[in-house]
Amino acid sequence: MVVIRSSPGQHKGVCFLAALFFVVLLLLPCQLWAGEYLDSAHGSTLHGVKRPSIDSAGYARGNCAHCHEQHASIDGAEPEPSSGTPSPFALFTTNFDSSKTLGPYSESDNFCFYCHNATASIQVVTNYDYSQNFGCAGLQVSSIMDAFNQASYHNLYDIWSFARSSFSSWFTNGSNPCNACHNPHLARRNWAYPSDPLYSAISKPTDHFNLWGTTSLMSAYSYESPYCSGTSREPTGSGASNGGSTPDYVSFCTNCHNPSNTIYSTSLGRDLVKIDWSSQGDKHGARNMDGGLDIEGPYGSSGGYVLSCLDCHEPHGSSNILLIRRRVNGGDLHDSITTYSTNYWGYLCTRCHLDDYDANAGTKEPYRWRYVHHEAPDHPYTAMRCGQCHGGGSMPIPCTNCHYHGAVDSRTGLINF
Amino acid sequence: MIDRGLLWILVVAWLVVLATPCTARVTGLCANCHTMHNSQNNVAVNSAGPNNALLNSNCAGCHQGQNTGTNTTPYVFDPTGPVYGSTGTESQSNTLAGGNFYWVAQGYNAAGHNVAGITSQDPRLGNTPPGGSALSGRLTCAGTNGCHGDRSVGDSTKAMLGSHHYNDSSVWKDGSTTANSYRFLKGIQGLEDTSYEYHPVSSSHHNKYYGVARSSETDTATGTISSLCAECHGDFHDGNGNLVPASESFGAGVWVRHPTDFDMASAQSSSEYQGYNGGTGTDNPYSIISPVATTDKTTTLNTTVYSQSGDAIVMCISCHRAHGSPFDASLRWDYKSWPAGGYNGCAVCHTTKD
Incomplete structure (x- = not known):
């Protein structure tokens, strides 16, 4: 038999380490890690998808059946809303009406609007615009569809058309233009945790099957988070000043809006201006400034900043032209x-x-x-x-x-x- | 003179042969199944009158009981209430690959096929199967309105002639005759687990289902287990416009209904299926919870998936139990209660949807 002998001092040391280990275990946050879908906004058992006809049939909240009908019917009949024909991706209705080339949009134009709509027929989901949710602005719109139905909007047909040709490995004729930026099975409730980028709602079109911006942040640039209210910073007044709370929207947006891609805008009737945010492009991007800088806080006169696209632009729609935000750098x-x-x-x-x-x-x-x-x-x-x-x-x-x-x-x- | 050692070897070999379980062919006394005069000790064996083929009982009569792992007759209806568990594959489960009719017989109409003689008619559907046309009468175990036997023969018993006595579960069932068809489903191919998947084991003991890796939605995939389902639920399996919208090509990832007889390895829109059952896309372990079919017709059991071409084929019974389960739509797991509860068997294939 092997006997391990230890001195009383050693024994006390071991006991102390064991106690310390136990205390550390107790202090660890109690987290239940679910899968990607269960972590998503749509898969949440508390906040997830909930179609009335499916809910009343006893399906749990967040269940696939709230959006998908695997056989275009359940129990031999098509649940409400009944479109009469099976729909792409086994959704309960048409994903996107590609004949709708211009706004304003209505619910039936886009599958997402059956919920992301202030008067939605399936499930009313409240979403505010970026200016309010992340930039401390007051109320203007309370749904994604309402955000689109303003003076300027990210034209859904143009997104659909561009994505079909540019991201054809996964984006097809039947795809929804919203999916170019959002993966509905991954997108999280960013709006509820605006300063925590782990709750990102976006996926790069070239990396659709992963969330973007959870760890790729604006802090990777020479970035200064704009004011939100007073001297508090975006997002939502509790953001890190160096962009550590803000997803890298530069990489995200330039996935499409870059010097290479020619993107036609049906709304504008012309090709969009190509965006070069590199050191060879705009000074609001990575190009060095020339001359001095007569500037407001929190920016300093030394310059050298790289701005986030969403410092000035709304992602969905705006009461201003060209998706310009209604509140910028702490002021309307x-x-x-x-x-x-x-x-x-x-x-x-x-x-x-x-x-x-x-x-x-x-x-x-x-x-x-x-x-x-x-x-x-x-x-x-x-x-x-x-x-x-x-x-x-x-x-x-x-x-x-x-x-x-x-x-x-x-x-x-x-x-x- | 025979060497004593050799004699000893021969004796042992003979005993081994005798001890080897039969391959599901009916054995035992004729009287176990038949009655010559529908009479025993001056009492009618079947009070309603003699049965065809001098049988003591009908399908449900013989295939009714509780599976123990030692019974050679597969029990598909346990009126005492079988144990299913979460997926019907757990160690406490005593149901078989097709599930059990118990729950539908209890009046839970969505929990299985409403087969005449076991359950009452489905009040919601009548005799019209979802995705198909009305049957000429009640759904039966076999025959024209059934699944088993020769479906060109009206009578259930006659449809099964030449099956039980000629069964050989050790060979690939090529569908050429009723006896040579997977589970006597005439025309359907496959390799039968000799214990009907009582306590199946991924690596050694389960059915081997035949599938076709289709490239067109109009391909009826003759001989597959899913093609059998399609004989009644046709819209769910094949037909122009039934699976793919007009603007898309088959396999591009845009389905209007969940595909079957489709090889997941051919999926173009997502790579999540390569993670089938926790694998990486090469030699994934076969899932007894959400099984897949294969184009391979050998008697080598498919214990891994993504090991050869056409071995990751989705089929109807990847998700459903043919006879019944405790769950809606006769699903293999409690999909309806997920994610708050239930079980997400979908994630065996849809590996990012968990």
């Missing part, structure tokens, strides 16, 4: 931007850049930009030969004459965005 835009060629863009720009009013220079008027253009120490344009920029019209001129994604002043070579 003064008014809606409803046309492209306007100096109302100042409502957006002034959320981060010093206008004459904030600079207390130039015209000293809000939403005017004489100081930064002509008077600041690093002003790019000398106030002479006015007509070269201003033409013969009245001042000020529309911001979009010079500033837009990819804008370069052909006369001076300045990168203007």
Whole structure:
């Protein structure tokens, strides 16, 4: 027999370690790890999918049958809503009506809208826009469909059309355009945990079968989280200042919106402007700034920031054109931007850049930009030969004459965005 | 003179042969099943009158009882209430591959096939099977309105002629005759587990189902176990527009109904099926909870999946029990209660949906 002898001191040490181990075990959070679907918003037993006709038939919440009918019928009959014919992906109705090339959308246009709709017939799911949910704005819309049905929206037909050709390994004619960005079996309740990216609701189109943004974060860039309210940061006022609470939306959005892809917009009647967020592209992206920076907090004059697409844009739809958020960097835009060629863009720009009013220079008027253009120490344009920029019209001129994604002043070579 | 050692070997060999269980062919006294005059000790064996083929009883009469693992007659109806467990494969379970008619006989109509002589007619469906056309009468075990035997013969007993006495479960059933058909389902192929999957074991002891790796929804996949189901539930198995929308090609991943007789290895839209039953896409362990069919017609048991072409074929009975189960739609597991409770057998194939 082997006898292990230990001194009293050793014995006490072992006891202490055992006790410590036990205490650590007790302190560990009690977590039950479910599978990917059960962790998703749709698979949740508390919040998941729930179709009335299926619920009344006794199916548990989150069960597949709330969305799918494996044989286009149950017990020999088609549960409500009855479309009369079997639908792609064995869904209870048509996934997407591809004849619907423009909004506004109604419930029957998109399978998702049977729930993500303030007056949905199946299950009313409340969702707010990004400005409210992550940016501390007040109420404007309370569902995804309502978010789409605004002045500008991520055109679903165009997404569907682009995804069919670009992501054909998994996106088919019968697919839903929402799935280009969301995997319904994975997407989590991000809105309920806005500052915890582990609850991401998005999947990159090129990596549809994984969530995106859980560990790939904006903190990988030279990023400064914008203000949400006061000096608290996005998302939702409790975000990390370095983007550690924000998914990497740059990589996500540029999965489609990059310098290579030509994407046609039915809404705009033209190809979308290609976005180059690299060091060779826009200054709002990774390109180094030139000159100084007359800027609002939390940004510093040293610059060098890479912005998140969602710092300025809504993902689904907006009351402004071009999906511009209604609240940016801790403040609501003064008014809606409803046309492209306007100096109302100042409502957006002034959320981060010093206008004459904030600079207390130039015209000293809000939403005017004489100081930064002509008077600041690093002003790019000398106030002479006015007509070269201003033409013969009245001042000020529309911001979009010079500033837009990819804008370069052909006369001076300045990168203007 | 015979060497004593050799003699000893021969004796042992003979005893081994005698001790080897029969391969499901009916054995024993004729009187176990037949009565010559429908009379025993001056009492009618069957008070309703003699049966065809001089049988003591009908299908349900003989195949009624509780499975113990030693019974050679497979019991498909246990009126005392069988033990099923979560999936019908647990150690306490005493049901067989087809499940049991007990629950449907209790009036739980969705829990199995409402077969005449065992259950009352399904008040919801009448004689019209979901996905198919109305039968000419009540569903029966065999014959024209049944599953077993020769389905061109009207009478259940006559449809089974030439089956029980000629069965050989050691060979691949090629469907050529009723006896040479999987479980006497005439025309259906497969390899029969000699204990009818009483306490099946993935690696050694289960049925081997025949499937076809289809490339078209109009392929009726003759000879497969799913094609048998399709004889009544046709829309669920084949037919133009029944599985695939007009804008898609077969196998592209867009189904309008859950496919059967389709090889998961051919799935283009997702790779999740390669994780079948916890595997990685090569030599996955066969699942007795959600089994798959194979195109392989040898008597080698398919204990692994994703090991050869056409060995991961979805079939109707990947999800359903043919006779009945405690669950809605005669499913193998309690799908309806999942995810709050129940069991997610779907995740055996849909490995990311758990």
